[in-house]
Amino acid sequence: MTTMAARPEYRLLAELEAAYDGLVDSTEGLVATWRASRGAAWAFPQGVVDADWLHAVLMDFWYQDGQDGRSTRSHVGLVAADAAVMEQAARVNAAKQAFAALLARIREQAPSLIPEIKAVLPFRHPGLHGHLSGSGLARLHLKQCWRALPLAPAPVARVRLAWYASGRSIKRLTVRDAEQRLLALDTEAPHVRIQLRKLAGLPADEPLAQVQPQAPLMRANLFFRDPLPDGHARRAMNVALPLFVPSEDGRLPDHNQPPPGPPERRTRARRRDERLEEAPLLPSLRIYRYRN
Structure with a gap:
């Protein structure tokens, strides 16, 4: 008789628990290594910050009350990192990658485990979880666990931060792609059946576009002290x-203070949007036809 612990999905869960432990431990090690280095750090919009700030933002693995599950919180900043800190930051990213790979396997092979993962993993580190109970932050946000730390590949002379507000992303799809996405919905629902009939009337080779609204994000333009091996200087x-920048003297490169919020008008997506019909062909999936 197969025990619960021996079932393949629970072996995957045990592997993910170990990967989560590795992620937390490596992140704690990164904060400790940076604290000992006495390097400088700056955050937007706060200004100069310390190791307690770094610990809080790197361990921000939690949902807030009312947070959209598709969105993540940003913590923009710069961290001066000596060789030991950069090495430890690379270990954190390796741990994040391992966690993400295992999570992808679980979503494919045992998706019913996902709610259990979100409920169980936070309790593996009571010091992280204890102060969250009752504060609306006790649910684990898996994407905030595995998103990578940005690491500058070489010493930087200056950093220019700017809001990037494209408004939306546009992904090209085939009719078959769209059909598969519709079939993943409730095909007994009248509105889904209507959309399937619309799709059936299209030529198989007609390109379609799926439009995804995007939240504004911060982009850093890095200007390197010396050209990179590929010849690029930025x-x-x-x-x-937080962006980790190599710095043996613990000082940050020259950097600007971006505006407090993104521009109200989007800039680059408009021309691509004008190629699409005004009304979506498949409203449930935000899929549009291209104009003739």
């Missing part, structure tokens, strides 16, 4: 978490 990175 690079742009999205920075939803």
Whole structure:
């Protein structure tokens, strides 16, 4: 007789628990290593910050009351990192990658475990979870666990931060792609059946577009002291978490103070939107036809 612990899905759960422990332990190690380095740190919009701030934002694995499950909280900042700190930050990203890979396997092989994962993992580290009970932060936000730390690949002369508000992303789909997405919904629902009939009337080779609204994000333009091996002297990175920049003297590169909020008008997506019909073909999936 197969015991519960021997069932494949519970072996996956045990592996994920170990991966979560590794993620927490490596993150604690990163904060401790940076604290000992006495490097500088700056956060937007607070200004100069310390290791307690870094610990709080790197361990922000939780939902807030009313938070959309598809969204994540941003913690924009810069952290001066010596070689030991950069090495430990790379270990954290490796732990995050391992956690994400196991989670993807579980979603594919045993998706019914996901609610249990969110309920069980927080209690593995009572010090992290204890102060959250009753505060609306006791549910684990899996994406906030595995999103990677941004790491500058070389010493940076200056950083320019700017809001990027594209408004929406547009993903090209085939008719078959759209059909598969519709079939994953409740096909007994009248509105889904109507959309399937609409789709059936299209040529199989007609391209479609799925539109996804995007929240504004902060982008960092890095200007390196010396060109990278590929010859580039600058690079742009999205920075939803603190950016670690190599710095042996513990000082931060020159950086700007971006505006407190994103621009009200979106800029680049408009031209792509104008190629789409005004009304969605499949409202349930935000899928549009291209204009003729």
